Amino acid sequence: MVSYFSDIYNGFISLLIGMGVTFKEFFKPTVTVQYPYETLTMTAKYRGHVELIENDEGKANCVACGLCARACPSGCITVAGEKPEGAKKKVLTKYILDFTKCSLCGSCVESCNFNALEFSKEYNLASTRKEDFIFDLLQRLEERNK
């Protein structure tokens, strides 16, 4: 008989404790990020596709040495450059990244000796066409500077 009532009492108390928990949660701020309307900033170590780093003049740091293209295990990177008349360094004319093959290993970034490559924070990548993932990084750099 005692256990009958103590069961009821203990059950009721535990229900009240549960309700207390949800009551407290009710007044806490929401933690959901409303994705299309708000986005989180990516962490410093986030690996998006690679992007060219620009110098102070808005040109690419890249000297078209081609080390990144060689380091790439998947052969995603095509680099081309030319040496204008009277210039000391080569100037980048083409930097194509085939992101469909890229596995984000980061060998290109590691191999770069001129601080010319970085991971972007881009993650909203979706398309129905393969061609959309072949990026012209030089063009992207110019668009960024517009």
Next chain:
Amino acid sequence: MSLTLLNVIIAVVVAIAFAALNAAYLVWAERRGAARIQRRPGPNINGPFGLLQPPLDGIKLMAKQLIIPGGVDKILFIVAPVLAMFPAIMSFVTIPFSDTIVAKSMDVGILMIFAFASMGGMSLLFAGWSSRNKYAMMSSIRAVSQAVAYEIPMLITTITVVMIAGSMNLMEIVHQQSASILHWNIFPLLGNSHNLLMPFSFLIFFICTLAETNRAPFDLGEAESELVAGFHTEYGSMGFGLFFMGEYANIVIGSCMTTILFLGGWSCPFGLFPGVWWFLLKLYILIATFIWIRWTFPRTTIYGLLNLSWKILIPLSLLNLLITAGLIKVF
């Protein structure tokens, strides 16, 4: 209030509007409340704070095709959702919101409300049986056994209150409690019963309302993890909409009854600002508790559910009935 034709029409329109509006916006409140408890924002796209969500849901449901699956019992299949909604609206006829706001004050008001409330159980049985679906069938059996089990303690508790008030008229019951907060049936230190066990009766009644309206944690009738959607598995379109609205309208009725029977109806605790808003305040606090409970507790098992009723609620409510009867005799 005399029962002229105009009064009747106005009362019906107001009752339907009140029930439908409440049903629609309780869904919104439920979703927002659930979201807050789970630390989500909830519906917030349609209109400010998502306030246009219920009408848009309604439009969506009405625009859908009403599918009647092959092999169902057509008449019962169509009758069931109507039967879920209309007792709820009928009950509003006799529920008094204040001294003047009542469609028809009846001497057997409580009896009428319980008579209509038990028809709700019938609609679930019709829906489950006519659907020709094993999940719906099982769910309706559960819902009916639940409704039967919880109607008993609910009625016993109501009889306790009726004995204290000496009347089945809801107006009269409220008037009995209107002297002060200590006359309320939830804790009647003054008044004519002095029964200190009445808070338990209040709890029993509240739990029974939860169970009678098939609300979580007693929503075994529509246990979606095991029975698809329970008795309304085969319903789409406005058939489903009516079940849904009926459920919420029943919550409003249950809370109205709890307010009237235990919380003194529209009587104000300290004589401040008397009026209908006290009734609405108590009503919506109770409804908020309904929502709060739903998003706190997981669903019980069918055994736990029936054990709670037969082993705990019925003996305790009977005990309290006896004590109350004795106390009324003594004082």
